[in-house]
Amino acid sequence: MSDAILQVTGLQKWFPINQGLLRRHVGDVKAVDGVTLGVGERETVGLVGESGCGKSTAGRTMLKLLEPTGGKIEFEGQDITSLNRKGMVMLRRQMQMIFQDPYNSLNPRHTVGTIVGAPYEIQGITPKGGVKRAVQEIMERVGLNPEHYNRYPNEFSGGQRQRIGIARAVVLRPKVIIADEPVSALDVSIQAQVVNLLEDIQDEFGLSYIVIAHDLSVVRHISDRVAVMYLGHLVELAPADDLYEKPLHPYTTALLSAVPVPDPDSAQRRERILLQGDLPSPSDPPSGCVFRTRCYKAQDRCATEVPLLRELEPGHTVACHFPESGGRTATQAESADVRTA
Template sequence: MTDTKKTADDVSLPEQATESPEPLLRVQGLVKHFPIKKGLLQRQVGAVKAVDGIDFDVRRGETLGVVGESGCGKSTMGRLITRLLEPTGGKVEFDGTDITHLGTGGMRPLRRDVQMIFQDPYGSLNPRHTVGSIVSAPFRLQGVEPEGGIKKEVQHLLELVGLSPEHYNRYPHEFSGGQRQRIGIARALALKPKLVVADEPVSALDVSIQAQVVNLLDDLQDELGLTYVIIAHDLSVIRHVSDRIAVMYLGKIVELTDRKSLYEAPMHPYTKALLSAVPVPDPRRSGAKSDRILLKGDVPSPISPPSGCRFHTRCWKATEICKTQEPPLLALKTGHQVACHHPENAEDQAPDDVVLLSAREAIEIVSATPKSAEAEVAAPLTKGEVTQDAVVLAEAEATEAEAGGKAEAEGQDAADAKVAEPEPAAAEAQADADEAEPAEAEADEPEAAEEATTEAEATTADSDEPGADDPGAEGDSAPPRTSGDITKE
């Protein structure tokens, strides 16, 4: 194994002598087309261009993040560099060895150095095998006998990823999603590989478990000296774990740089639109956030991608040259590569070109509203102030009630006060009815009269005076009769 690597390194030394440090993985013009066949004879009528010519390298000990929307070819690229898929074209070099078209037998020795963590923790584990059988499979396939035995090494791996050694004889259905992903990580790290490709390792997990798995990957990288290629669509996760970031769109890499340059000064319009979609959880910081860029239309089909720049159908800066000429991936700044004729934070490559008519309606900009955010922040404060005022009033009323006497006496006084209030109203209504004034009778509504009568009945029933029942009864019967007589007249 060692002699083979030395021979391969000797062959490729003139090509790599100028680069420092030497990349662990180098990809040049990688292409993968899935054929579309129809008819009885299964003739090929087209192809899905999942990956259509990408170039990048991965340095030793670094983490390369790959982002992009669904269908851009991220997962296909990950399976190509691990040789789980056969490339249609291009070249893949790992540690100085060309592994582009190696067969199963040729790739078997390299499987110790290249491993993959799959996206679905539920489908990547065999439900009929125990955890010990799953994690120990790499040792059996490679014929490796670790010191102390396979079982001891598997239990050590389980402890390394945060699981208990007692889980050795359990089955995958007995674990949660985060625990299953940890089992997959333990299996990938069994043979201590040099390169680990993680295909969206936290997308199927809860947010709290995501942080644990991401921190676990960071700790294992520092402890074992791993090199990562992490594929994800969550920009916050990629920003946390990556040293450099590659942005893919429709089978192409449109921007490649370190995370600081990408998040602070993105050059490609597609990258800018992606970053504008990142939500800000703190409304007090939303004023500093740029406007939200909404890309109109759907992603073009990878079966027949647009000519020229593949993003020109959804780009607000597209010109005639974007429609006809594909932009190459060039380094416009030190370590910042972008494939765009009209980059955002760099010099325009075609300043005098004619803007396409479709570019004017390609996007919709949603402006940030810091005022509304400030109102949302101030709303709880206002409610708190009202609550404090209510508490102060309640305390003042309580002190007055204690100074007035006992609670029963206060309740009786309050009832007497309520009884005394409607009596003048009922007396005035009765006097007005006896005087038969048309103007006041027409102004009173029937509902108000009924409420006044019911209140008068309540007061007469609660009154202790013996002569108070008769005038209350007369007051109850007199107003409707008088009002009826007045209406008739």
């Protein structure tokens, strides 16, 4: 993506497996293995996949909260892959993260004012009017009472704690925010409020988002493009509407078949695909296509040849040797190879 503000190319994050008294290296957990993805200015890219696919690790590695094993990370055209922690300090003003768990991501010993104001202290910035005033302004902007500046995280609800996390992430007006499951730990009644807050802040501050989630309905609502991950690999990338209406990868088709619809008897209803077998271990992924061991369309070629991401429709890329023809729905899948719920 030529106009991307944040671009990763061939991103890898492997965790070594060491055994024995001498901690001998015997293998690697390939959590992220060759992901290429970019996000443009004011764009929201959704990153989806089942638990264990590597999406959260990918997000943390993009921001260099985890050091990449391989690949390239570029921010505004600058290669930041090899920057050390000291070199990343200035870039932290421009790249922030909203964490999944609003209970564990906030220090219970610090007040809200200290938590939200910490980025100013770390960066050595004194905002006009002082830190307290700036923090209270951003608290009010995210829907918190500025008078609660001296309260502690345990005095707030889950939704309010996530708002504190959002305030901490946006207080320095960054350009890119990676939101890791920002609403999954919240009540359904609160999720829509937080998603709407993220959209409003994006419009106001001109932010770019990468939103990591497993709830496909939330991703569709907030995303311009959606990337699908499986076992550390990117298997499909498309504009949100195209991906939901015409999925080309069998894995995406299976994911979408599990999305509930308001009226089960309507024409929108898709027959549920239950993928066979367990998710393979990222320390010993299948040869060829990593999805082939659970795919209802797998053939001999899938075991020997790694499928490359290729553009089959404008802006719609897929890594599959035998993609769905025109995005067939699950009801059109081969009944002999698919068990229905």
